Amino acid sequence: MKNSLMRLPALVALSMLMAASATSVRAASSEDDYKAAYAAAEAANSEAGKLRNQWTTAVSALKDAKAAAAAGDFDKAVAESRKSETLSKAAIFQSNEQKDAWRKMEIR
Amino acid sequence: MRLSFRSAAMGVVLAALTSASVQMAHAADSPNPPADLKAFQKYFTDKFPKLKLKDFVNGPYSMDKGLYKQWKEKEEFPPYEFALAAGKEMFEKPFKNGKTFADCFPHKGIGIRQNYPYFDEKQGKVVTLELAVNQCLESNGEKPLSYTKDDMASVTAYMAFTSRGKPFDIKIPKDPRALAAYENGKRYFYTRRGQLNFSCATCHVQTPGNHIRAEILAPALGILNAMPIYRSAWGGMGTTSRRFTTCNSQVRAVPLTPQDDEYRDLEYYLSYVSNGLPISGPGARP
Numbered sequence: 001m002k003n004s005l006m007r008l009p010a011l012v013a014l015s016m017l018m019a020a021s022a023t024s025v026r027a028a029s030s031e032d033d034y035k036a037a038y039a040a041a042e043a044a045n046s047e048a049g050k051l052r053n054q055w056t057t058a059v060s061a062l063k064d065a066k067a068a069a070a071a072g073d074f075d076k077a078v079a080e081s082r083k084s085e086t087l088s089k090a091a092i093f094q095s096n097e098q099k100d101a102w103r104k105m106e107i108r
Numbered sequence: 109m110r111l112s113f114r115s116a117a118m119g120v121v122l123a124a125l126t127s128a129s130v131q132m133a134h135a136a137d138s139p140n141p142p143a144d145l146k147a148f149q150k151y152f153t154d155k156f157p158k159l160k161l162k163d164f165v166n167g168p169y170s171m172d173k174g175l176y177k178q179w180k181e182k183e184e185f186p187p188y189e190f191a192l193a194a195g196k197e198m199f200e201k202p203f204k205n206g207k208t209f210a211d212c213f214p215h216k217g218i219g220i221r222q223n224y225p226y227f228d229e230k231q232g233k234v235v236t237l238e239l240a241v242n243q244c245l246e247s248n249g250e251k252p253l254s255y256t257k258d259d260m261a262s263v264t265a266y267m268a269f270t271s272r273g274k275p276f277d278i279k280i281p282k283d284p285r286a287l288a289a290y291e292n293g294k295r296y297f298y299t300r301r302g303q304l305n306f307s308c309a310t311c312h313v314q315t316p317g318n319h320i321r322a323e324i325l326a327p328a329l330g331i332l333n334a335m336p337i338y339r340s341a342w343g344g345m346g347t348t349s350r351r352f353t354t355c356n357s358q359v360r361a362v363p364l365t366p367q368d369d370e371y372r373d374l375e376y377y378l379s380y381v382s383n384g385l386p387i388s389g390p391g392a393r394p
Contacts, residue, residue, distance in 0.1 A: 049362075052364065052370065053301050053302075053361060054361070054362035055302060055303045055360055055361060055362065056302070056303070056357060056360045056361065056362055057303050057360055059362060087303065090303075091303075094300060094301065094305065095301075098299045098300050098301075101300075102295055102298040102299040102300070102307065103298070105298045105307060105309050105310075105313070105314075106294070106298050107144075107147050107148050107151045107313065108147050
């Protein structure tokens with residue numbers, strides 16, 4: 001009982017910290033945030049393109065980011081840009097991994 | 109002294125073994141199209157022992173009794189018939205300069221589908237039938253056709269129809285560029301791409317005959333012999349270019365431009381490993 005009482009302030013503090021961090025995540029993104037996130041996503045998509053392996057979902061997310069920014073929704077624009085960047089980075093990883101791995105599937 | 113002799117002997121054996129394994133690895137990785145063809149066809153005939161080799165050109169219809177029955181009935185009034193008629197008309201209609209497609213092709217373009225694609229040593233690249241059709245048009249001052257739309261499908265449907273039954277006879281000349289193109293096509297075929305992490309082989313080597321949603325996957329062996337095809341899913345005709353680009357989209361990869369090097373090389377590889385199987389195009393698919 002004593003132990004659980006002692007843990008309570010720690011739990012409250014933790015909850016407050018979590019709430020604070022959640023609030024900071026929810027803080028509105030600015031146009032500059034969007035521009036930085038979009039540039040990073042575009043660079044990753046372009047690199048995937050050089051490897052001849054862009055993913056349709058990465059390209060769609062880029063378009064959605066642009067559309068959201070045009071509508072003034074920078075939170076969504078940043079989120080879509082980050083999603084696109086993550087997908088393109090996965091495409092780049094896939095291409096590099098497949099440079100040799102494709103032979104494992106070859107009929108011999 | 110004895111020890112050093114032993115270790116020297118072991119060293120020699122080890123070196124010989126290493127050299128042999130390196131040579132074996134090298135041999136395994138050296139391009140060998142005839143060996144590829146043999147292994148490729150054996151894989152499919154082992155996987156489907158009841159199928160005759162020539163039946164692989166019928167794709168999913170050879171994999172399912174019900175579909176086979178439907179196909180036989182469909183062939184009485186084939187859905188590609190209109191494209192065939194349109195293709196014949198386009199093929200015979202003179203260009204503005206008075207020439208026709210027949211002037212661009214060997215044997216006046218009749219019964220030659222089985223020789224495409226080929227490696228053109230002058231151009232230093234693989235020439236598919238679709239590319240040859242457009243090169244013919246452009247060299248005669250005409251506008252090229254879209255690689256994915258009906259007119260291209262119609263012309264190639266007619267050319268395939270005149271070649272029905274003739275076995276694929278794709279050659280790889282003794283030109284390192286031809287072998288490189290073949291290898292590039294093979295690499296493309298087996299490389300995973302797109303968000304779904306699929307290669308062409310995932311569907312058409314590992315799982316032919318299985319369902320993917322309502323469709324039965326076709327085997328890679330003989331898959332191009334039926335091109336171009338009328339696809340019920342498309343509600344119309346489609347070229348090889350259309351097939352490749354839609355396959356890419358379906359695995360969530362951005363398609364390349366039709367007739368890009370990779371696609372032409374892929375067609376070269378896939379056609380070569382189907383050598384000996386008859387042309388059955390134009391085809392119909394679910």
